[in-house]
Amino acid sequence: MDALMLDGNAAAGLLQEIFGSEMTTAVGTCHACGTAGEVGGVFLYRGAGLVFRCPQCDAVLMKIVVGGTRRWIDLRGLRALELDLELGT
Amino acid sequence: MEGAAVLGRLNWLEAEVVEIRPETSQTKTIGFEVPGWPGHRAGQHVDVRLTAEDGYQAERTYSIASAVDDSRIELTVERLDDGEVSPYLTDELRPGDTIELRGPVGGYFVWDPHAQGTVFLVGGGSGVVPLMAMARQRAAEGSKIPTRLLYSARTWDDVIYRDELTRLAAGDAGLDLVYTLTRAQPPGWEGYGRRVDLELLAEVAPAPAVLAVAFVCGPTPFVEAVASGLVQLGHVPARVKTERFGPTGG
Incomplete structure (x- = not known):
């Protein structure tokens, strides 16, 4: 356990800004272990950027760096991201 | 659709302080009137943005404390003595002041009115x-x-x-x-x-x-x-x- 750890839910605003939809209820699938779960419930570490990790296997799912008005997004740890637009309001 | 709200788009809104009440020695509840507030679900939060005169900005996330109530929301803020944002919110804000916020955000940690059990x-x-x-x-x-x-x-x-x-x-x-x-x-x-x-x-x-x-x-x-x-x-x-x-x- 790491005292700096947060939940994906803490990045709800930034994710919605980038994806244009509510993302904490979107279901992401970990490329490393195949576990699927809501983005709001994954582990989030905040440093120079945001690092989202799989709560099952700890692999990196997604990285986001914010610099002024630019957003740099690395999604290589996600096999899939599934949104329900009904929930995305 | 100039000026129309775009689904899912998050905009920073001007929020005016309308009430401040102490809760405990370290926490205060701040009530805001937010024109254009779209309503929220219990458990959601807002991003708060403060901008200094030199343009420096600090953002924090706060949970909404109030039930749904038109254009009004309440945040309860704990003062962290070495914090950058919370001492400003709890000590400096006065009724009539405005800050920027956006939301509500987060659909994950929300009350479900149809929960079974x-x-x-x-x-x-x-x-x-x-x-x-x-x-x-x-x-x-x-x-x-x-x-x-x-x-x-x-x-x-x-x-x-x-x-x-x-x-x-x-x-x-x-x-x-x-x-x-x-x-x-x-x-x-x-x-x-x-x-x-x-x-x-x-x-x-x-x-x-x-x-x-x-x-x-x-x-x-x-x-x-x-x-x-x-x-x-x-x-x-x-x-x-x-x-x-x-x-x-x-």
């Missing part, structure tokens, strides 16, 4: 804030969903919303309140007097068969202890929703 709310310190929004929303809807709130605070004086919680529970057989005071207990105290551990959870948590969902909010080590304890007691991880504060720099 018992809802278990577990709050550590100011982690009670989004849970209070749920208790208030539940009361406003006249919901009968059985709900138990386990609230861990350092002392009786650190319990936020103490009187309102007592009032809500007194008029409602479906809402149970369980306190644990970890640092000091008043004379004659009949609640728990220690940090939440597995034995305490085993006594207080609804049985796995009746639990609809557990919402756990507080400092990261607190949430970790509660969430892993619930899983050890046989609860399905997907039904244990967490919101960790971490050291946000307040």
Whole structure:
């Protein structure tokens, strides 16, 4: 356990800004272990950027760096991201 | 569609302070009037942005404390002495001042008015804030969903919303309140007097068969202890929703 750890839910605003939809209820699938779960419930570490990790296997799912008005997004740890637009309001 | 709200698009809104009330020695509730507020669900939060005269900006996330109420929202802010944003919000803001906020955000940690079974709310310190929004929303809807709130605070004086919680529970057989005071207990105290551990959870948590969902909010080590304890007691991880504060720099 790491005292700096947060939940994906803490990045709800930034994710919605980038994806244009509510993302904490979107279901992401970990490329490393195949576990699927809501983005709001994954582990989030905040440093120079945001690092989202799989709560099952700890692999990196997604990285986001914010610099002024630019957003740099690395999604290589996600096999899939599934949104329900009904929930995305 | 110039000027029309775009679905999902987040815009920064001007929020005017209309009320400030102290809750405990370290926390204040700040009421805002937010023109254009789209409404929210209990448990959601907002991003708050402060801009200094030189253009420097600081952003923090705060849970909404109030039930849905038109264009008005309330935030309860804990003052972190070495924080960058919270001392400004708790000490400097005055009615009539404006700040920027955007939201509501987050659909993950929200009250479900159709929950089947018992809802278990577990709050550590100011982690009670989004849970209070749920208790208030539940009361406003006249919901009968059985709900138990386990609230861990350092002392009786650190319990936020103490009187309102007592009032809500007194008029409602479906809402149970369980306190644990970890640092000091008043004379004659009949609640728990220690940090939440597995034995305490085993006594207080609804049985796995009746639990609809557990919402756990507080400092990261607190949430970790509660969430892993619930899983050890046989609860399905997907039904244990967490919101960790971490050291946000307040």
